[in-house]
Amino acid sequence: MNRILVGIKRVVDYNVRIRVKPDGSGVVTDGVKMSINPFDEIAIEEALRLKERGAAEEVVVATIGPADTQQQLRTALAMGADRAILVQTDGPGGVEPGVAARVLHKLCEREQPLLVILGKQAIDDDNSQTGQMLAALWNRPQATFASKVELTGGQAKVTREVDAGLETLEVDLPAVVTTDLRLNEPRYVKLPEIMKAKKKPLETLALSSLGIEARQRLKLVKFEPPAQRQKGIRVKDAGELVDALKKKGLVR
Amino acid sequence: MSAKILIVAEHDGSKLNPSTAKCVTCAKAMAGAEIVVAVFAADSSAVASQAAQLDGVSRVLKVDNAANAHQLAAVLAPQIVALAGPYSHVFGPSTTFGKDLMPRVAALLDAPQISDVMAVEGPTRFRRPIYAGNAIVTVDTEGNSKVVATVRIASFEAAPTGGSAAVEAASVNVELPTHTRFVSVSAARSDRPDLQTAARVVSGGRALGSAEGFQILYKLADKLGAAVGASRAAVDAGYAPNELQVGQTGKIIAPELYIAIGISGAIQHLTGIKDARTIVAINKDGEAPIFEVADIGLVGDLFQIIPELEKLLG
Ligand SMILES: Cc1cc2nc3c(=O)[nH]c(=O)nc-3n(C[C@H](O)[C@H](O)[C@H](O)COP(=O)(O)OP(=O)(O)OC[C@H]3O[C@@H](n4cnc5c(N)ncnc54)[C@H](O)[C@@H]3O)c2cc1C
Ligand SMILES: Nc1ncnc2c1ncn2[C@@H]1O[C@H](COP(=O)(O)O)[C@@H](O)[C@H]1O
Numbered sequence: 001m002n003r004i005l006v007g008i009k010r011v012v013d014y015n016v017r018i019r020v021k022p023d024g025s026g027v028v029t030d031g032v033k034m035s036i037n038p039f040d041e042i043a044i045e046e047a048l049r050l051k052e053r054g055a056a057e058e059v060v061v062a063t064i065g066p067a068d069t070q071q072q073l074r075t076a077l078a079m080g081a082d083r084a085i086l087v088q089t090d091g092p093g094g095v096e097p098g099v100a101a102r103v104l105h106k107l108c109e110r111e112q113p114l115l116v117i118l119g120k121q122a123i124d125d126d127n128s129q130t131g132q133m134l135a136a137l138w139n140r141p142q143a144t145f146a147s148k149v150e151l152t153g154g155q156a157k158v159t160r161e162v163d164a165g166l167e168t169l170e171v172d173l174p175a176v177v178t179t180d181l182r183l184n185e186p187r188y189v190k191l192p193e194i195m196k197a198k199k200k201p202l203e204t205l206a207l208s209s210l211g212i213e214a215r216q217r218l219k220l221v222k223f224e225p226p227a228q229r230q231k232g233i234r235v236k237d238a239g240e241l242v243d244a245l246k247k248k249g250l251v252r
Numbered sequence: 253m254s255a256k257i258l259i260v261a262e263h264d265g266s267k268l269n270p271s272t273a274k275c276v277t278c279a280k281a282m283a284g285a286e287i288v289v290a291v292f293a294a295d296s297s298a299v300a301s302q303a304a305q306l307d308g309v310s311r312v313l314k315v316d317n318a319a320n321a322h323q324l325a326a327v328l329a330p331q332i333v334a335l336a337g338p339y340s341h342v343f344g345p346s347t348t349f350g351k352d353l354m355p356r357v358a359a360l361l362d363a364p365q366i367s368d369v370m371a372v373e374g375p376t377r378f379r380r381p382i383y384a385g386n387a388i389v390t391v392d393t394e395g396n397s398k399v400v401a402t403v404r405i406a407s408f409e410a411a412p413t414g415g416s417a418a419v420e421a422a423s424v425n426v427e428l429p430t431h432t433r434f435v436s437v438s439a440a441r442s443d444r445p446d447l448q449t450a451a452r453v454v455s456g457g458r459a460l461g462s463a464e465g466f467q468i469l470y471k472l473a474d475k476l477g478a479a480v481g482a483s484r485a486a487v488d489a490g491y492a493p494n495e496l497q498v499g500q501t502g503k504i505i506a507p508e509l510y511i512a513i514g515i516s517g518a519i520q521h522l523t524g525i526k527d528a529r530t531i532v533a534i535n536k537d538g539e540a541p542i543f544e545v546a547d548i549g550l551v552g553d554l555f556q557i558i559p560e561l562e563k564l565l566g
Contacts, residue, residue, distance in 0.1 A: 014520070018386035027387050097355070098364055123500070125382050127367045132325065132355035141326055141432040144352045147494070157435070162348040163448065163503070164264075165438035165495045169324070172431040181501055182488060217364035217397065221377065221390040226526065232547040238560035241532065244548050248530060250452075250509045251476065251565060 002056045004047040005113040008040035008063050010072045011124040024222040036072045039119025042179040045186040048080045055151040058082045064103045066092050077197035078189040084202040101133035106210045120145050120178040131178035141171035144178040255285040255375050258339040262349045268302040270449050271345035273410035278403040280308045281372035292328050294321040304417040313422040322434035329356040330426045346402035358400035365400040370407040384500040385523040406506035406527045450479035452509040458485035459514025466491040468558050475565045483515045499524035514554045517542025
């Protein structure tokens with residue numbers, strides 16, 4: 001069966017103002033709104049559209065995280081995914097990209113997807129590593145930062161947002177694609193879909209049952225708020241602005 | 253034991269990208285480090301000789317292969333791994349080139365990656381921004397493996413030229429995949445300053461209203477010798493091409509002067525300009541969050557202010 005596997009991460013919602021804990025041990029996440037990483041919503045949407053166009057038959061979403069992550073999987077099912085897999089960690093925290101990639105690799109061996117779609121980065125740790133690491137472990141092509149994906153036969157043609165502009169690659173399937181913001185606009189979930197999603201299959205596996213250790217390779221020594229900028233001045237009009245810039249030596 | 257650092261050069265086949273000189277400065281922050289730059293290309297001679305001039309570089313390795321013409325991550329990664337044996341660190345720039353490539357290298361080396369290094373605290377300890385720059389975390393690999401990192405180029409000055417490192421051809425015998433093929437890249441316009449390295453940037457947001465409206469920014473930018481940037485909203489709406497986007501998911505820049513015009517100042521946008529020396533904001537809403545970070549703020553209608561500025565700047 002032509003299957004698409006989508007990896008999603010539960011993150012602090014992008015509208016939340018992030019605060020570092022006073023003792024520097026982390027950022028405040030208690031009582032904070034959690035959502036699907038925005039790039040992963042785009043990944044789900046792309047998988048659904050590929051399925052709707054007939055390029056795939058099944059969309060499977062997976063996440064590695066604590067039990068609470070089920071909520072985000074249910075949202076993905078309500079968007080239209082067919083089934084979900086939670087690979088549950090013991091502690092409340094997340095896993096490093098290296099571990100997420102290992103787990104996703106295991107799931108690829110089991111599910112044999114035609115395509116894996118991940119976000120280009122998780123907006124909490126801003127790592128932008130998991131998709132590339134998965135592609136390396138799986139020994140398959142990667143097409144990161146995608147703004148367009150077309151499947152034709154055994155190949156995908158992917159347009160990527162790169163510093164120079166737009167790059168197009170052709171990759172053999174199966175492959176890993178990571179999404180950029182302009183790939184699509186995710187659909188809204190409708191109430192009846194949320195009801196239906198409750199009946200869709202959600203499988204829970206313990207991380208340890210996959211034979212993968214949740215190694216933490218990077219010690220998080222301390223967290224700090226960023227340096228604050230000094231308060232600026234207000235000017236009245238274009239003339240004053242040019243004067244202020246001249247004073248700073250920024251224009252002649 | 254002192255650090256041995258392999259830096260993967262970014263280039264377009266003929267010119268070394270300034271991001272490489274910034275990686276060198278980051279590497280130099282590790283006292284006593286031996287710094288080697290590797291250039292992968294179809295013909296790397298021109299780029300290798302530019303890399304050899306960077307102060308602090310002791311050797312440049314040329315890896316010439318027709319398969320390296322488009323520097324595909326899947327093709328480069330196994331070659332970097334083949335060279336990486338004697339090195340304690342492998343660095344690349346945190347540009348789309350390095351972001352695509354380095355995690356693939358890290359996975360093959362079974363090493364952790366530190367993304368967006370903004371400061372070096374020691375051979376295994378680094379500082380990096382998370383949550384769109386709203387927190388800074390200090391991380392440590394504790395010396396248990398090689399360190400793979402991408403260098404946040406807005407945090408480092410370019411290493412000066414004046415060096416004369418030895419250039420050597422390196423032979424790499426690994427099988428290269430053919431599952432990934434380059435098709436095309438949209439031609440970059442080279443007639444204006446490059447957004448990532450420009451000293452001045454004029455940036456426009458949704459308020460410009462149309463692609464035609466956006467043109468008035470180009471005129472102002474020309475007067476200032478500035479590069480042009482854009483908010484995500486302006487790019488999404490088609491007023492500006494994607495490569496102009498500044499922010500968490502666009503370019504992270506550190507110009508002397510950044511002029512934000514009709515941009516509200518969402519945190520994702522501010523992430524991209526935290527290191528700008530002077531930020532100017534022009535917005536008709538005096539309460540817009542951009543004013544919280546602006547060094548000079550001007551409340552007013554951009555369609556009136558820009559023509560006035562242009563006139564004043566002669
Ligand atoms: C995961 C994620 C990643 C993102 N990444 C980025 C990113 O990399 N870069 C980025 O920019 N955004 C990014 N965004 C989007 C960001 O949240 C904002 O939506 C976006 O920056 C808003 O763009 P804007 O300021 O142009 O538009 P708006 O927020 O609509 O602001 C327009 C501003 O123009 C002003 N204005 C209107 N008319 C005039 C006039 N005539 N004269 C003067 N001022 C006027 C208004 O007062 C307003 O402040 C991201 C969002 C998400 C969720
Ligand atoms: N714990 C996780 N579970 C499932 N998918 C993940 C997880 N972490 C990262 N991903 C996927 O990898 C992408 C990139 O994440 P990162 O490398 O952490 O920036 C995310 O957008 C997700 O699609």
